[in-house]
Amino acid sequence: MLSFEKLPENMQNESVREYYDILSKRKSGLVCKRIFDFFVAFIFLIILSPLLLVISIAIAVDSKGGVFFKQKRVTTYGKIFTIYKFRTMVSDAERLGSQITVAGDNRVTNVGKVLRKFHLDEIPQLFNVLTGDMSFVGTRPEVPKYVDAYTDEMMATLLLPAGITSLASIKYKDENSLISGADDVDFVYINKILPDKMKYNLAAIKKFGFFSDMGIMFKTFFSVFFKDDPTASAETNRVLVIAEDARSLILTRKELLEAIQNSGYGIDVFIPEDSHCDTLREMGINVTDVSFNRRSTNPFADLKLLRKYLSLTKIRYSFAVTYSVKPNIYGGMAMRKRKIPYYINITGTGSAFYKGGLLKKIITFLYKPSSRHASGVFFENSEDRDSFVKARLCKIEKTHVFSGAGINTDMFEPAEYPRNNITKFLFIGRLMEEKGIEDLYPVIKKYSENHIPADFEFLGDFEDEYKASFEKFLKLDNVIYHGYKSNIKDYIGASNCLILPSYHEGMANVLLEAGALCRPLIVSNIAGCREAVVDGETGYLFTVKNSAEIEKAFDRFMSLSFEEQKEMGLRSREHIVKNFERKNVVEKAITVMGVKNRIDKRESSSPAVEPQPVRA
Numbered sequence: 012m013l014s015f016e017k018l019p020e021n022m023q024n025e026s027v028r029e030y031y032d033i034l035s036k037r038k039s040g041l042v043c044k045r046i047f048d049f050f051v052a053f054i055f056l057i058i059l060s061p062l063l064l065v066i067s068i069a070i071a072v073d074s075k076g077g078v079f080f081k082q083k084r085v086t087t088y089g090k091i092f093t094i095y096k097f098r099t100m101v102s103d104a105e106r107l108g109s110q111i112t113v114a115g116d117n118r119v120t121n122v123g124k125v126l127r128k129f130h131l132d133e134i135p136q137l138f139n140v141l142t143g144d145m146s147f148v149g150t151r152p153e154v155p156k157y158v159d160a161y162t163d164e165m166m167a168t169l170l171l172p173a174g175i176t177s178l179a180s181i182k183y184k185d186e187n188s189l190i191s192g193a194d195d196v197d198f199v200y201i202n203k204i205l206p207d208k209m210k211y212n213l214a215a216i217k218k219f220g221f222f223s224d225m226g227i228m229f230k231t232f233f234s235v236f237f238k239d240d241p242t243a244s245a246e247t248n249r250v251l252v253i254a255e256d257a258r259s260l261i262l263t264r265k266e267l268l269e270a271i272q273n274s275g276y277g278i279d280v281f282i283p284e285d286s287h288c289d290t291l292r293e294m295g296i297n298v299t300d301v302s303f304n305r306r307s308t309n310p311f312a313d314l315k316l317l318r319k320y321l322s323l324t325k326i327r328y329s330f331a332v333t334y335s336v337k338p339n340i341y342g343g344m345a346m347r348k349r350k351i352p353y354y355i356n357i358t359g360t361g362s363a364f365y366k367g368g369l370l371k372k373i374i375t376f377l378y379k380p381s382s383r384h385a386s387g388v389f390f391e392n393s394e395d396r397d398s399f400v401k402a403r404l405c406k407i408e409k410t411h412v413f414s415g416a417g418i419n420t421d422m423f424e425p426a427e428y429p430r431n432n433i434t435k436f437l438f439i440g441r442l443m444e445e446k447g448i449e450d451l452y453p454v455i456k457k458y459s460e461n462h463i464p465a466d467f468e469f470l471g472d473f474e475d476e477y478k479a480s481f482e483k484f485l486k487l488d489n490v491i492y493h494g495y496k497s498n499i500k501d502y503i504g505a506s507n508c509l510i511l512p513s514y515h516e517g518m519a520n521v522l523l524e525a526g527a528l529c530r531p532l533i534v535s536n537i538a539g540c541r542e543a544v545v546d547g548e549t550g551y552l553f554t555v556k557n558s559a560e561i562e563k564a565f566d567r568f569m570s571l572s573f574e575e576q577k578e579m580g581l582r583s584r585e586h587i588v589k590n591f592e593r594k595n596v597v598e599k600a601i602t603v604m605g606v607k608n609r610i611d612k613r614e615s616s617s618p619a620v621e622p623q624p625v626r627a
Contacts, residue, residue, distance in 0.1 A: 030167035076102025084152035099123025149174025179211035253342035257287035263416035274609035320345035343381025359517030391518035394538035415518025417593030423527035437506035443474035447512025
């Protein structure tokens with residue numbers, strides 16, 4: 012940045028000084044902005060070169076004149092530069108009318124109408140970005156005569172390069188129609204539209220940051236390529252559920268789905284098709300296959316998923332509920348675009364928040380468009396809620412913390428405590444480093460070498476990258492790997508204690524299930540695990556990643572008599588029943604979503620309203 016004293020004289024005023032001081036403290040962001048602009052513009056020009064050629068030919072064939080429109084505009088520090096666009100109007104358009112295009116302008120060519128609709132006429136501005144005269148994000152460059160009308164404060168927008176897009180550009184994407192029919196277009200623009208646009212531009216400078224720029228670029232893309240559908244129907248008496256796994260949805264949310272149906276709503280579910288979807292259909296739920304790779308980081312695949320959600324939501328749902336990361340992010344975006352109220356469920360912040368760094372910033376950036384505008388954000392523990400609020404992903408008044416998905420204790424009745432000759436410790440979950448598996452190894456190895464009478468059984472699939480690491484466990488004589496099993500109650504019933512050394516959880520359902528079956532729990536002292544245990548009474552807590560404390564917890568459990576272990580299991584069930592009964596969780600959720608009020612009205616009215624039929 013230039014020193015304030017070296018700015019053009021008309022920029023050296025107190026109004027500009029305020030914005031200058033803000034930007035001078037964010038020089039690293041300015042450097043990142045320029046590096047990003049240069050390399051992305053360069054890459055885009057290479058990728059889009061065939062399209063540039065096709066458009067150039069189409070313009071030349073459609074009307075007389077050059078391919079490019081060139082005009083003098085104003086950028087950083089008042090510098091005059093030549094902006095490039097594809098020509099969308101007749102060659103002598105400026106002589107025939109205003110420098111602003113209005114709706115229905117007869118100077119626009121046939122090809123120009125298409126280019127303007129999808130903003131393809133802006134592509135040549137990548138050359139301006141490459142040279143540094145423009146940036147991807149910034150105040151749209153004005154012609155000199157409009158800059159001459161700037162107030163002192165508006166001059167602050169010239170502290171940064173002019174941009175291809177901005178929040179003002181998004182808000183005024185239909186600017187042409189706003190000034191259509193005005194007797195004096197320039198007067199209306201300078202005195203009414205320009206001052207309002209500048210409010211957005213000046214506010215953006217105050218909030219300037221590299222990632223805020225990325226957010227504006229995303230909003231621009233969304234605005235251009237995912238337009239509102241004017242043919243969308245009126246509100247229906249149906250609710251939409253978007254999830255990634257039918258089995259998990261049935262196991263943890265079946266009672267909630269039934270409560271929604273009992274209120275008179277019909278339910279549609281968007282979910283990857285598998286054998287468990289038949290159970291949903293048997294419940295009278297309409298299932299649509301929307302498959303995706305939950306671990307893919309391919310942005311094009313994610314955009315395809317977003318378009319799929321948008322294409323399937325042309326009816327007006329009463330509200331929507333989403334589960335897990337991609338349905339939350341892209342389902343939430345689609346609902347926001349369709350103006351459908353929606354509730355997202357954060358079943359765990361996942362690896363991104365745990366590891367931090369760039370990955371966390373990317374996930375945070377992706378979550379903002381959906382989580383900030385949700386009607387409600389449901390969490391399974393207060394620490395996850397606090398992390399979202401701290402990251403400004405949602406306002407605290409829109410958050411609700413439940414006891415996980417809860418558990419139907421009628422389905423998990425007490426299981427007889429086994430009198431095993433060898434104590435059986437059981438792990439159930441995805442086998443991966445972040446479940447704390449590595450922290451168990453030195454303890455299990457020590458037990459094996461010292462011939463301590465205990466077996467360690469593992470149930471679950473591998474994360475691909477962890478399979479090789481687990482080989483060392485299989486070489487120990489006290490380790491048994493069962494693979495993935497659906498009948499986990501049988502394995503819990505045969506065990507003496509469930510272990511979970513995880514690094515992060517939303518609320519581990521397996522702990523609720525094992526506790527309800529009267530099994531003691533030995534788990535990490537983290538949110539999502541500690542809530543399921545009363546330390547020393549229903550199991551033991553240990554510091555996460557601390558093998559010494561894990562060993563101590565195992566030793567304490569092994570020192571208990573059979574009757575003491577059994578009594579600990581009984582207390583474990585009492586704790587789970589008291590604090591995690593699913594009907595209580597469902598009651599809270601349907602109250603927030605307004606479903607309970609509908610149920611109460613149906614129960615008090617006569618005759619009862621029949622549930623909505625399933626859509627064909």
